Amino acid sequence: NFPLACFYYTEEKLGQAERTELDAHFENLMSRADCTKNWTEKIYRQTEVLLQPNPSARIEEFLVTNAELLGHYMEDAAREFGAGSPYGSTLIKVGECERHLGASEREFLQTASISFLNPLRNFLEGDWRTISAEQELRVAQTEFDRQAEVTRLLLEGISSTHVNHLRCLNEFVEAQAVYYKQCHLHMQELQKELGRMPNAFAINSIHSAGPGGSAADGELSPVETDTLKIEEVQAPATGTRKAKVLYDYDAADSSELSLLADELITVYTVPGMDSDWLIGERGNHKGKVPVTYLELLS
Secondary structure: OHHHHHHHHHHHHHHHOOOOHHHHHHHHHHHHHHHHHHHHHHHHHHHHHHHOOOOOOOHHHOOOOHHHHHHHHHHHHHHHHOOOOHHHHHHHHHHHHHHHHHHHHHHHHHHHHHHHHHHHHHHHHHHHHHHHHHHHHHHHHHHHHHHHHHHHHHHHOHHHHHHHHHHHHHHHHHHHHHHHHHHHHHHHHHHHHHHHOOOOOOOOOOOOOOOOOOOOOOOOOOOOHHHOOHHHOOOOOOOOEEEEEOOOEOOOOOOEOOEOOOOEEEEEOOOOOOOOEEEEEEOOEEEEEEHHHEEEOO
């Protein structure tokens, strides 16, 4: 959230800053220049229309006006018809006048182009382009200053950013620790549930331990585990083994023995007992323990 707050702070700061007298004067000049440009374009175009109706020809290219050309035609015709004839002499006088009118028109066009149109064109193609570029530069400079202020505030806030990131990192590690703790609890519960369920694939190592491990099949009647009285069970003379506890285990009732991971206990089996369970002894305490929680030692 820091960069966003920094952006709004900068916008507010720049927006509330008082305009300098120079800025106000510059904006007033720009407004007048823009107005001058608009009217100059209109006057320039209409003057071109007045001086030269044909937009495809430039005024500077006029060497002979239409009136001058008409005068030359009349004078040439008079020489053909005879300068002494009434028609010929009249053509000469009219032609001479037309040439004078055309010369005056050409002089007017050239003077108007040099003294009026050229300065207007120079303003539009020169000064105004420079002014526009300056205006665009100031707009770009203003945007640059705003971005520079945002960047400066962001750089000054790097330390705060580090603190914020450190807090987020701690929260991440804490959330991950909670996740793994929950996974561990779920797996412990699953192990307990699996330990209480009959498992047809479990191998009771005690039954295959040799003499005293178990009675022959069918020789002893099964002993139901729910009616087994732990206090009456006696360890056999042979067939006991040491076992290392793999996981913690909480006894479900008084017939079971609670276990702590990594401790060593003595285990053995009794005739008719579920193969997923053994009798475990630790000092004066004994009870049923799940085989899946044990590592039987030789």
